Structure formats: structure tokens, C-alpha cells
Amino acid sequence: RRRGYPEAVYCEGKSPDQLRRIATALAARPGDAATIFTRADDVRAAAVLEVLPDARHEPDARLLAWPPGEPDPTGGLVVVVCAGTSDLPVAREAELTARYLGRRTELVVDVGVAGIHRVLARVETLRAADAVVVVAGMDGALPGVVAGLVSAPVVAVPTSVGYGAAFEGLAPLLTMLNACAPGVGVVNIDNGYGGGHLAAQIAAPRAGGRMG
Amino acid sequence: RRRGYPEAVYCEGKSPDQLRRIATALAARPGDAATIFTRADDVRAAAVLEVLPDARHEPDARLLAWPPGEPDPTGGLVVVVCAGTSDLPVAREAELTARYLGRRTELVVDVGVAGIHRVLARVETLRAADAVVVVAGMDGALPGVVAGLVSAPVVAVPTSVGYGAAFEGLAPLLTMLNACAPGVGVVNIDNGYGGGHLAAQIAAPRAGGRMG
Amino acid sequence: RRRGYPEAVYCEGKSPDQLRRIATALAARPGDAATIFTRADDVRAAAVLEVLPDARHEPDARLLAWPPGEPDPTGGLVVVVCAGTSDLPVAREAELTARYLGRRTELVVDVGVAGIHRVLARVETLRAADAVVVVAGMDGALPGVVAGLVSAPVVAVPTSVGYGAAFEGLAPLLTMLNACAPGVGVVNIDNGYGGGHLAAQIAAPRAGGRMG
Amino acid sequence: RRRGYPEAVYCEGKSPDQLRRIATALAARPGDAATIFTRADDVRAAAVLEVLPDARHEPDARLLAWPPGEPDPTGGLVVVVCAGTSDLPVAREAELTARYLGRRTELVVDVGVAGIHRVLARVETLRAADAVVVVAGMDGALPGVVAGLVSAPVVAVPTSVGYGAAFEGLAPLLTMLNACAPGVGVVNIDNGYGGGHLAAQIAAPRAGGRMG
Amino acid sequence: RRRGYPEAVYCEGKSPDQLRRIATALAARPGDAATIFTRADDVRAAAVLEVLPDARHEPDARLLAWPPGEPDPTGGLVVVVCAGTSDLPVAREAELTARYLGRRTELVVDVGVAGIHRVLARVETLRAADAVVVVAGMDGALPGVVAGLVSAPVVAVPTSVGYGAAFEGLAPLLTMLNACAPGVGVVNIDNGYGGGHLAAQIAAPRAGGRMG
Amino acid sequence: RRRGYPEAVYCEGKSPDQLRRIATALAARPGDAATIFTRADDVRAAAVLEVLPDARHEPDARLLAWPPGEPDPTGGLVVVVCAGTSDLPVAREAELTARYLGRRTELVVDVGVAGIHRVLARVETLRAADAVVVVAGMDGALPGVVAGLVSAPVVAVPTSVGYGAAFEGLAPLLTMLNACAPGVGVVNIDNGYGGGHLAAQIAAPRAGGRMG
Amino acid sequence: RRRGYPEAVYCEGKSPDQLRRIATALAARPGDAATIFTRADDVRAAAVLEVLPDARHEPDARLLAWPPGEPDPTGGLVVVVCAGTSDLPVAREAELTARYLGRRTELVVDVGVAGIHRVLARVETLRAADAVVVVAGMDGALPGVVAGLVSAPVVAVPTSVGYGAAFEGLAPLLTMLNACAPGVGVVNIDNGYGGGHLAAQIAAPRAGGRMG
Amino acid sequence: RRRGYPEAVYCEGKSPDQLRRIATALAARPGDAATIFTRADDVRAAAVLEVLPDARHEPDARLLAWPPGEPDPTGGLVVVVCAGTSDLPVAREAELTARYLGRRTELVVDVGVAGIHRVLARVETLRAADAVVVVAGMDGALPGVVAGLVSAPVVAVPTSVGYGAAFEGLAPLLTMLNACAPGVGVVNIDNGYGGGHLAAQIAAPRAGGRMG
Ligand SMILES: Nc1ncnc2c1ncn2[C@@H]1O[C@H](COP(=O)(O)O)[C@@H](O)[C@H]1O
Ligand SMILES: Nc1ncnc2c1ncn2[C@@H]1O[C@H](COP(=O)(O)O)[C@@H](O)[C@H]1O
Ligand SMILES: Nc1ncnc2c1ncn2[C@@H]1O[C@H](COP(=O)(O)O)[C@@H](O)[C@H]1O
Ligand SMILES: Nc1ncnc2c1ncn2[C@@H]1O[C@H](COP(=O)(O)O)[C@@H](O)[C@H]1O
Ligand SMILES: [Mg+2]
Ligand SMILES: [Mg+2]
Ligand SMILES: [Mg+2]
Ligand SMILES: [Mg+2]
Ligand SMILES: [Mg+2]
Ligand SMILES: [Mg+2]
Ligand SMILES: [Mg+2]
Ligand SMILES: [Mg+2]
Structure with missing residues (x-):
């Protein structure tokens, strides 16, 4: 385990049966480790919930968390930004991951470069963040x-x-790697979990000695 | 010739000798056709100027025009936009092409998405255009x-x-093809000539019958 | 809204439920904004029609428009060209988009470069256009x-x-970007909506002051 | 040796020294085998000519042939077509290869799809061919x-x-592989030698027994 | 129609309904034109057979021909070669296309470069051909x-x-374009129809005047 | 200027003349803004030093800084890691960028995954970091x-x-985007400046209010 | 047959019917040749088992072997390594292939570069191998x-x-081809059969004369 | 050091100065470790020879070895195969690497799949090998x-x-990864060193205990 961070189980390649077995193992050692299940479609989520009925299930993020309670937030604020409906599952996955890693989060939707005023209208929120996760497909220009x-x-x-x-996703990936403003770190296509994780690490409380 | 538009000679693949021969042929039939020489480096430009010493040479656009005079502008306004130093040769090639096809032009430099306020500061100019050419490398997010x-x-x-x-140039090409706002037509990488030509056609005066 | 142009709802990534909700919101503010639904398969079209039973549905273009009436045409003529059966859905999407943006349109089918005489037989129609949309797959040589x-x-x-x-679609995309004749602007693969939109903007009536 | 066809020496990767050695070996067994040297720039051509001063050198095709005489033509006619200056070296390499394999050839230049009438003006010549080699870059639409x-x-x-x-060359390669008209066989990018060779094989005289 | 060659209907992108309509049109003008339907799966083949019950159906080649009779063979011999089961549909499509264009054909299966002796065992057949079609996937080394x-x-x-x-199919495509032996023309991936067509044209009877 | 961070001038695409002009402009407003010149080869560095003779030049990082003094370090520690000689210029560019943005830095060289013990020997240093920059080519496995x-x-x-x-650089780029451990943000190929900048932002001192 | 190695039947592209026919042919010549069926999903495996009910079926490796008995092991040890659940089918295919070619094997799972200590914990096993097969997706850094x-x-x-x-699989493929440590040979993506086969050949008993 | 194998210094990215420094360090600890310098062009080779004048230099392999003496061969035979002139540097690099790792080697040149009899003529030599290195460009069909x-x-x-x-090199790389015969392990493009190294490991003498 990484500094108390929860483990993640990537569900996409796993059968409901395999997931039930993993859930059963978790149930056998409660208190041991928080776990989040990512990329869980309805069938896979049901398999997990069969074994861990009290797990928190967020279908729009395709994510389950067990035990269901979020940790008390520490560190800074993670703001997650996306353009809308289609990017929402990835954005929500990022947001919830950051939350389960212990950060406060805020979600900003319906901003896109084709309507730049909508981005500008949210600048204050963006500037309050200690780490911003920007989720975008198509031209990937937002970050x-x-x-x-x-x-x-x-x-x-x-x-x-x-x-x-x-x-x-190749097009937005390349756009982001070539972003003209410095200060952008890119993760894999559709990797909301990774994006939320990295942001949570960036906004983590720092040990006293290292602070400026 | 296309509706009185000048011919273009693409110099990049041609030897100075071949260019001298083309220029000589042009000199032999003056008044016949305006011609622009594109992608002419210093050596190639010199070869053309040897034969057509009165040709107009714009080194920053790597372009020569002969005869040197621009046509009287008709139709609408073409605004050419780019981020700065590096994209300037392509932007200038677009601008001069549009001019030699008979359009009024304006050039807006030093705008980029990493400093969105600089774009917004020029909105009035952009909105005055009948066609906008946006030239961009790297993330290609500006168009x-x-x-x-x-x-x-x-x-x-x-x-x-x-x-x-x-x-x-693949990254900005893909970005532009995926631009979220409709109303964007993309041309080949570094194709300032083609971009200026298309914009000039869009902003061309229209025959009375077709107007709304 | 862009200069009175209708809004577009891209249906492909949306669930019937999401579409019903969007349609309901539209129904709640009639007269406010014309809307076209693009890339709607039978199931998604049915969802929209449930809420907006008077919407116009053009299955061959996978498109719905609401309110159903086309605006009175202004500006110039948009001619849409394609080779035949397979490209027809994209061509029809382009044509109807241009119509709902207020242009007159004409559709030319069954022309392809492998039978060049068929293209030449339609030259008069092509030359009557203020903007031509050419839709092509495979070798993409037609534009x-x-x-x-x-x-x-x-x-x-x-x-x-x-x-x-x-x-x-990569092959025709590259072909079009490399078209030898200047005056070609390329949009994304299968983007009939974008192509029709751009053509409608090109052929739009122009404000008096800008004309030559 | 393939049915009496000349050997080819591909010069691009070889040093002048290596070419001198190959030429010397050839000179030592005259009458044995006709040889063509392809892709020979000025330096490499000079190296070959040092040893075989009577070799025929065609700089525009970057080709040398030794012994210099072409075989008496047999079989059908190979017509080689290209758009102009830039494709000419490859087209000429194809033409001369077909000639040294024993075919009659004709070269048609200055035809391109952007000016379709120029192609149509040459239809009679094209239809006289037993094999047509079409050389094209950029959009590769001509074949x-x-x-x-x-x-x-x-x-x-x-x-x-x-x-x-x-x-x-990737763009024209893909275009050609996707050509809508059947009856097109594609060779490698810039492979004038291969194109001329294949055309010469296609137009070769056929043994009596196999004819219809 | 090309020199009396049959028309081809590519079924893959077409609905059974569209195919029934095409077949009905054909039935209405018998004697007019032979037609082959390519890439017809069971459902699409059934649609054609509904309207043209006497059409010849070759399921292993996913092809139907109507009228069912092959033309009397003229010209030379087309030999089609492939490695086995998986490439067979494409090879059979090539063979039947060549047959319906009027050539004699022979099919050689179960040869592959991993067992080079099996290729060598068929050299006599290969050398009897006026055109050889080689169909291969994976490493594409056979041609x-x-x-x-x-x-x-x-x-x-x-x-x-x-x-x-x-x-x-990209790997064998590249292999074939880079084949070390000259005399190889490549067609699109899985394009058995195009391969058979080209071979049939190569092996076509030649007009007297053009022969050596 | 971004929160007091120095401006960067990317020298690669600029002529010595353009750089002299930029340097002259800087010299004219001293105290105004710290500037770093990146990707400066010997010729370009000389051009800058002509105008700003007291600039600090670090040839191994292809970087110049003016005024030469580093800011007093604040915030956390940035550790930069690379495998050796070939990656060193990029690693040094990252390190110096982080320094001029105000961070303490440490450089760890000669570690690579092919000798995993060398990485493990440096774990203590790595764990002391508030942000780690890992620079790697070839397989890109180190991050x-x-x-x-x-x-x-x-x-x-x-x-x-x-x-x-x-x-x-495509191979290591893909490797890094697919890194199995979460917490990795990727920047463009060879973008030492961007990597150092992002790390410096991550390790920046945080405003009191945002801390946990 | 290669030095007594079993034949392999790749099931993925074959219909259950084709597999039944192949199995029937095998059953007709028992004792002749051992055969392994690879990439057999449940339906295809059932088809084989219908005809060869005593075949050994290993569903997790998607493999069947007939006759079911493994040969007595000779030569060295093949160790197969992978990260876990998702790579297991390929790893098991490699392991069983090596076994049916006559090698002793050991399977090491749950090691990955993101937890380098788990790799190090198995060094002894790895060093006991005469050939190691490393199976990995995503970043492909393990080999x-x-x-x-x-x-x-x-x-x-x-x-x-x-x-x-x-x-x-492109990302791990490139990573492996660029592995910094020498001594790595790469096979096709998901090619467990090929990997096991090559390892078995490497670890094969050597003829006395060739040994050092 | 790997089991007594020599170290390799990859010269391509290093300056003559850096190489002189590396060579000086080696000279300072003679008897310690054999070293081979790979990819050394004339200038870099001269730099090494300045410091280590007795080093063995093989310009055709772009390789130097120091100390110059090859180890006494142990283990099996490595046969290196290639088509000719152009692939020879890589083939020779492979051969010499295998030799300096302690294997006997044989080099077979002038075999290619376009003349399959030349390959067959060398089958006996090929079959005598304990590991075969096949070096090929273009279609990459030989392995x-x-x-x-x-x-x-x-x-x-x-x-x-x-x-x-x-x-x-992408084309032959893909061909080799898709080779139809099992038992092929692929290394990076132009990686003669890696190929020779792997072959030497395969043909290494085996510890008694592991043998069958
Ligand atoms: N800078 C340019 N980029 C792209 N195409 C160009 C450019 N300049 C000229 N062309 C096109 O190239 C044609 C002339 O090519 P050429 O006959 O080779 O000089 C013109 O008709 C233009 O369509
Ligand atoms: N211009 C060319 N393009 C492609 N292949 C060529 C060319 N010229 C020669 N070849 C081929 O290269 C072979 C000779 O290669 P080499 O032995 O390296 O000179 C000939 O047999 C031809 O098949
Ligand atoms: N080495 C570098 N790599 C990537 N981007 C850089 C580098 N150096 C400067 N930049 C960026 O390029 C911008 C300056 O570009 P320019 O105005 O062309 O000098 C800076 O604001 C940086 O964001
Ligand atoms: N020709 C070569 N091709 C690929 N890798 C090589 C080559 N020569 C040396 N190497 C590898 O590069 C390492 C040395 O790299 P370096 O320390 O930069 O000289 C050696 O350990 C080898 O693994
Ligand atoms: Mg910023
Ligand atoms: Mg707009
Ligand atoms: Mg035009
Ligand atoms: Mg034809
Ligand atoms: Mg041949
Ligand atoms: Mg970590
Ligand atoms: Mg090793
Ligand atoms: Mg073998």
C-alpha cells in the first residue's frame, strides 16, 4: 500500500466471478485496506455488491468503494474540469479517486474551448485549486x-x-502533450483513475520539513 | 487560370535553373498572367530575381510576385492570425496569397491559447473578417x-x-480536424498558400444573382 | 447560439434517456431555438420523437430537426456531391444541415473519379454553387x-x-489534405454536419459593407 | 537472370568504390549480361562511367545502362504518365527500365487530376497501351x-x-491502394524501376500456347 | 462496362433491402450485363437469391454471379496461390473473379514460406501462369x-x-510493397476481387497489332 | 508572467539575429523579469552572450539564464533522475528550470532498469523528493x-x-503513459523545460489556506 | 514436423466445423503426431472434444492437447513470468506449449515493475531458468x-x-524491442504459443558435439 | 558485468571526447574487463584508437574490441545470415559480438528470398547452428x-x-514479428549487437545440472 492510499481493482478485464473472489478476500480482512473498484459496468458492479452489499456504488463513474466512507479530507483542493456529458464518466472517476485518496474536490462541467467565456466564468474556482484535472476528448484543447x-x-x-x-483519443493525447502553456502532466487516454490519483498526490498535505 | 487568379509556382522541389527557365517563359508573355512563387529560399529567390528583377520579394513569406503590383482589392476582408515568430512565415504566405488573389487582409500576431486574453483582445478584428485564416503549430488549439x-x-x-x-505537424492537424466549434476547414500542414487561397475564394465578391 | 444558427445535439454517445431529457428541455422553451439531432439511429430517433412527436425525422441522414420547418433560404447555393449509396448518409447529413442553416441546396449523387465522365456531366450544377461539399470515402479523390x-x-x-x-477514413482524409487543386478545406471523417455547416457559412448572405 | 532481363544494381546504398568494383566485374564478362544502374546520383554515376565509359547515362532518370544499346522492342506498348517536373525522375526511371526490358514506351507528362481535361486530351495514347505506369505524389489520385x-x-x-x-509518399500510396477502379497494381514509393519492370512483364510477348 | 467485363456489386455496406432492389433492376434487363456480387454473407446472399434464384452462389468465396454461367475462357492462365484455410475466401474470390472475366484459372493451396518445399513442389504450375495472384496474411512473404x-x-x-x-493486414501489405523480387503489383487488403480483376486484365487476350 | 516565474525563450527555431533582438529588449528593462533561454546550441548561446555577457550559460543543459543568479529556494525538493550520458542534456534542462523557478534540486544519474540495484541504491534520495522528474529514452521504463x-x-x-x-521517442512516451504505478504525469518528448517546470509547480510552497 | 515437436492448430479463425474435420483427420492417424489446439474458446474447444473426447483441455490457456499426455521432460528449465490475472491466459499458453515440446516449466505470477521487490523476491527462480518467458501488457517493462x-x-x-x-499491445511491443538489457528476443503480441515454442527450443537438449 | 561477458559502449550518441575519456578509464584498469565499442564511425573509432592503439578495429562492423584478443570459443555455433552489401554492417556487428561473447561463428552472405535456391544451397550450414541470426531489411522475409x-x-x-x-525498418520488423514459422525472436531495428548477444546467450555452454 502506498502511504495509506486505497488499493484499486481495475474491473474491465475481469469476469464477475473473479471479482466476487477478490471481494470475498477483502471482506475477510476488514479494516485492513480501503479499496476502489474502477471501470465496473452494471454486471461487474452487481458481482461486487453481492459480496460487499454496503459498498458505495457510483454508476456514473463506473466505480465502487469499500468500505463506503470517504476519508476525512486533508491537503489541498482538487478541481476536476470537463466539457460535458460524454467526458463525465472519466471526470467523475477522477473526482471520486481524489476523494478516496483524501482530498476535497470540486467538479466543473460544461466548459469547452469552443465557448471560451464559459471557461473564463469559472476562473475563480480554477484558481482556488491546488491541482486541476482537465478531462477532454476530441481536440483536447482545454488543458x-x-x-x-x-x-x-x-x-x-x-x-x-x-x-x-x-x-x-490519440488526437487529444497529442494536443495535451503539445500544450503551449507549461505545467501540464498527461496521463493515459480515459485514465480518470490515474488523473485523480496524480492530482491527489500533488495536493497531498506535505510533511512540515519540506515546506517553503 | 482560375477566374483570373494568379498562377503559383511551388519552388521547393525545383532547381534554380528550372526556376530561371520558368521565369524566362513568364517574361516572354507579359500582361498574360500574374504569378506568385512560393516556398522560395534565398537561393531560389535570387534565381527568379535574376530574370525578373522587378518582381516583389517578401523573404519573410518566402514568396515572390510578378508583376509586383497587387490587384485592387475586391470582395471581403481576410484576417490571418498566428501565435508568433515561428508560425509567421506560413501566416505571411497566407496573407500575401490572399492579397494577390484580390482580397484586403489584416494580420494578427502574438495570440495563443496559453494566453487567452490576447485572443479576446482581438475579437473585434476577428469579427470584422469575411474569412479567418488561423495558423498554428504544436497543440493547434487556436482555430x-x-x-x-x-x-x-x-x-x-x-x-x-x-x-x-x-x-x-500531425498533432495540430488532428486537433484542427477535431475542433469542437463548427465552421473550420483544414488544409495541409504548412500550406499557407492553400489557406490564403481558400480564404480568398470564401471572401470573393459574389455574383449578384446568388446573394441573399 | 451562433448568428441564429440552430443548435446541434450529437446523439451517438448519448443514451435514449439523456436524449429524452434534452428534448424535454427544448419542448419547455419553444420558439427559443431550432435544434438538429445528428447521428441518431432508430432507437435514439424514437426517444426524441416520443418527446417531440412533430420533429422532422430523416432516417437516411440519421437526423431530426425541431421545430420541423426549414428556414426560408437566404444567401447562395450549396451543392453536395457524393459517389453513391455508402456515402449517402453523410452527404444527406451535410445537405440537411446546410438547409437548416438557411441555404438552398442541391444533391448530386453517383459521380466518382473512376467514371470521370459522370463528374463532367454535372459541371454546370457544380459551377452554379457558392460552396460545394464533396463527400468521399476510399481513395477520396473526388474533391x-x-x-x-x-x-x-x-x-x-x-x-x-x-x-x-x-x-x-484515414486514406481519403490524407488524399483530401493533399489535393492538388487549391481551394479545398477538409473536415473530420464522416463529419457531414460540420461539412454542411461550413458550406452554409461560406454561402451565407454577406453584410453589405463587406462586399466588393 | 530472369528470362533474359537485364540485372539491376541499386546504387543508393553503395559507395563509389563498391560501384567501381561491380562495374569492373561486369567489364570482365562482356556479352554476358546487360545491366542497369538505378538511383545513381552524379558522384555514383561518375564512378560507374570511370570503369564503363561507354555506358549510357540518363541523369534525369538517375540511371545508367551497359552495354548502352537498348534491345529491339518486342511485345506491347508501355505508356508512362506523370504530372510534371517533380515526378519526372521516377517516371523516366520507369520508362527506361521498360525500354531496357525490351518494350516500346511513350511518356505522357503534365497531366494531373486538378486539370482533368489534360488527362482526357491524352486518352487515345493511354488506350493504345498494353500497360500503363502512372506516377504520382501528393494526393496520388491520377492512377x-x-x-x-x-x-x-x-x-x-x-x-x-x-x-x-x-x-x-504514404498519402498517395494509400490513395492508390484504395483506387475505385479495378485493375490497379501498386508498387513501393518512388519505385520507378519496379513499376517499369512490372509493366514490361505485363506487356511482354506471350508464348503462343497461352494466348486466347 | 469495361470491355465486356461484368459489373461488381460490393455487398458489405449494403442492406438486404438495397441488394434486393439492385437485383430486381438487373432482372429487369436480362442479357444486358453479367454481374458478380462480392462480400456477400449468408443474409445478403439470401436476399440476392430471393430475386435471382438461378444466380450461382459460392459461399466459400462470399460471391454470387448472375447469370450463373461463366464465359468461355480466352487469353492466358491465372494461377491463384494461398497458404490455406484462412486466406481461402479471398483466394477463391480472386479465382472466381478472374473466371467471370473470362480467364482459365487454377488454385494452389497449402503453400507457405515456412515450408518452402511446398512452394517449390508447385513451381511447374506457377510457371505455366500468365499471371499469378498470391494471397497471404501475417508476414505476407509468399508473393x-x-x-x-x-x-x-x-x-x-x-x-x-x-x-x-x-x-x-498492414504487415503483409508492407512486406509485399517491399518485395525484393521485381514484378509484384499490390492491391488493397482482402481485395480478392481487385486481385482477380487485375490478373484477368494482365492475362487478357491481346489485340493482334500490339503483340511482339 | 506566471506567479513570478521566469519567462522562457525557446531558441531552437530562432535565428541568432532574432535572439540578439530578444536579448536587447531584455537588457533594456533590467529587474523586470528573469528569463531562461532553452535549447540554445553554441551559435545561439554566443548570440545571447554578446548582448547579455553576464548571463549564466550551462552548455550541458543548452540553457542560459539572465540575470545569472538563482532565486533563493522555497518550497520542496525536486529530484531529477536519468540513466546517463545521452539523457543528461534533458535532465539538466529540467533541473536548472526547477532551480530558476525557485526549488532546491538534486540530480541522480546512472540509474536504469537494466540494473535495478542502482535504482534501489538511491531510494532514500528519491523518497526525500516532493516531486521527482524521471528522464528516459529507449524503453522508458524507469518512471x-x-x-x-x-x-x-x-x-x-x-x-x-x-x-x-x-x-x-514514441516508444518511451507510450511506455510512460502506460506506467503501471499511478502517480505519473507525462510531458512531451525531450521537454526537459516542461518537466522541470511542472515539478517546480508541484513542489511550490503552498498558500496557508489550502493546506491540510 | 519439426524435430518431433507437436503440430499446432490455431483455432481463432476456424469454424467449429473446420475444427471437427481437423480433429477427425487426427483421430484417423493416432500415434502419428501430437497436436496442440491454441486459442480455442469454449465453443471451439467443445467441437474438438466431440471428436477427441480424451484430449486434455486447459481452459485458462485456451488450449487443448492430443494425445493428452505430456512428453517426458528433457533439456533445461523454462520459467514463465507474468504480472497477474489479465496476462495469465497468454502466460499459461506459453507454459503449456513449452511443456508439450518437452521442457520442464515453472510459472511465476504476480510480479510487476510497479512493485519491484516482488520481482526481486523471485530472482532465484528466474536464475534457475535456461530460458525465461516474460509476458507483459501495458508498459511492457518487465522483460x-x-x-x-x-x-x-x-x-x-x-x-x-x-x-x-x-x-x-503496440506500447509493450515497442518497450520490449527497446529493452536496455541485451538478451531479449520479442515475439508477436499475445503470442504465448510462439513464446513458449522459442523458449523450448532455446532450452532444448543439445547434441553432444555442439556443447562447450 | 553479466557472467563474464564484455561491456559494450554504444558510440553513436557520444562525442569523440567522451569516448576518449571512457577509453582512458578502461586503460587504467587493464585485465579488468573486455569492452567492445559499437556503432563507431571513423571519427569515433580514431578517438578510441588514440587512447587504446592496440584495440582491434573492424570498420565494416563499425566495432572496436579491447583488449583485441577474442576469448577461446565455448558453447555452440552461431551462424549469421544476410542478403548482401547493405545488411552487412549489421550482420558483421552481430557476428563479432557473438565472437567476443565466446562463441564460434560463421557468416553466410548473399542469400535472399527472391532467389530461394541460394538459401537452400546453404541449408547444411544453417542446420549446423545452435543459434541462427538472420539480418534482413526491405521485406524482412528471410528469418x-x-x-x-x-x-x-x-x-x-x-x-x-x-x-x-x-x-x-518498420516493414521488416513487422514481417519478422509475424513470421509463420515458430522459433523466431526479434530484436530492435539495426540492432546487430543485441542480435549477436542474444544468439551468444542461446548458444552458451550450459551448466551440467540443467541439461536433459
Ligand atoms: N506553398 C504551396 N503549398 C502548396 N501548394 C502550392 C504552393 N505553392 C503552389 N502550390 C500549388 O502547386 C501548383 C504549382 O506546382 P508546380 O507546377 O510544381 O510549380 C500550383 O498550381 C498550386 O496549386
Ligand atoms: N530503383 C530501384 N528500386 C527498387 N529496387 C531496385 C531498384 N534498382 C534495383 N532494384 C532491385 O535491387 C536489386 C539489386 O540490389 P543490389 O544487389 O543491392 O544492387 C535488383 O535485383 C532489383 O530487384
Ligand atoms: N525547452 C522547451 N521545451 C518546450 N517548451 C519550451 C521550452 N522552452 C520554452 N518553452 C515554451 O516556449 C515558450 C516560449 O516560446 P517562444 O516565445 O517561441 O520563445 C515559453 O513560454 C515556454 O512555454
Ligand atoms: N549497437 C548497439 N545497439 C544496441 N545497444 C547497444 C549497442 N551497443 C551497446 N549497446 C547497449 O548499450 C549499453 C551501453 O550504453 P552506453 O553506456 O550509453 O555506452 C550496453 O550495455 C549495451 O546494452
Ligand atoms: Mg499554468
Ligand atoms: Mg464560428
Ligand atoms: Mg477550384
Ligand atoms: Mg481500367
Ligand atoms: Mg519474377
Ligand atoms: Mg508512487
Ligand atoms: Mg540478461
Ligand atoms: Mg524452425
């Missing part, structure tokens, strides 16, 4: 714009939202 | 932002400016 | 040929029609 | 158009002519 | 080996057979 | 290994070091 | 780490496990 | 053919020899 507006580190999460020349 | 601010068509020109995951 | 025949701007829409080395 | 006009097989040679999204 | 053994032109058809780094 | 050993955020900088299937 | 720890040859098998920028 | 002829493991080394669709 670079946000990074130009804030001085906190920006974690950019490209998504596979889009079609044609979006090439399953 | 999508501009298209969200104006109702005129946007011609997006990706450039090979950048390094690493910019992949010689 | 370049058309651009050589007309002086109006050409909007090129590559499609994912084809197999093998067509690589889901 | 598909030609194949739609003739019933003889078309050998398509993509070239690295172009820039940006031409990706060193 | 190059065959081309080194025969002097007739080789038409190489890469297939999507394979997995992983075969990248849906 | 994932380091991220598994520390709880501070890891900034991964892929380099173009390598050959063949390293594809100019 | 390079293992190769740095052992002197036996390492066979690296990339898997398609992962998402986004793993690009169906 | 698969060789693997079908021998039962020893084949190490495949793709080279960047070729042009156009060879894509700097």
Missing part, C-alpha cells in the same frame, strides 16, 4: 487553456470521446 | 477557439512548428 | 477533381467507407 | 482516374513528392 | 518468393489474417 | 519503477534517445 | 528488468492487455 | 524462411535498409 489561467499544476486526461480523426 | 468567437468561416493551417509529439 | 472544375470553395468530407488500407 | 479510362492494367507508382500530410 | 520463381507478373493480395503486429 | 518506490508525484520526460523502434 | 537480472535468454511476449495508449 | 528450415532458435534482426514503404 492548455486552463494551464494558461492558473499556476497550480494541471493533470490532463485525454478521452476516447470523438470519432474519425480523434483516433480513439 | 477551434477562434471559430467559437466568430461566425465567418475559419481556415485552419497546421504548421510543423513544435517537436517530439508534435510529429511534424 | 480534388471537383476543385479543379469550379472556382467556389470546396468543403471536403472524408468518410469511413472502404476497407483495408482505407484505414477507417 | 484511379486513368484506370477508369483504359482497360489495360495500370501500374501505380506513388512518389514522395509533396509535404506535410503527404507523409513521404 | 516475393513466388516472384523470384516465375517471370509472369505477380499480383499480391495482403489479407487481414493474423493478429497483433499484423495490424489488420 | 514506472520509480513511481512504485515513492509517494511523491513523478513527472516523466521521454527522450528521443534510442534508435529503430524507439521511433524518435 | 527488460528481468533480463538485467539473469544471464539466460529472455523471450518477451507483449500482450494486448491495457487500454488507450497501449494501442492493443 | 521466417530460415526458421522453417532449421530447428535451432532464430534471432531476427530487421534493418533500416530499403526505402519508401520500408519506413526505416
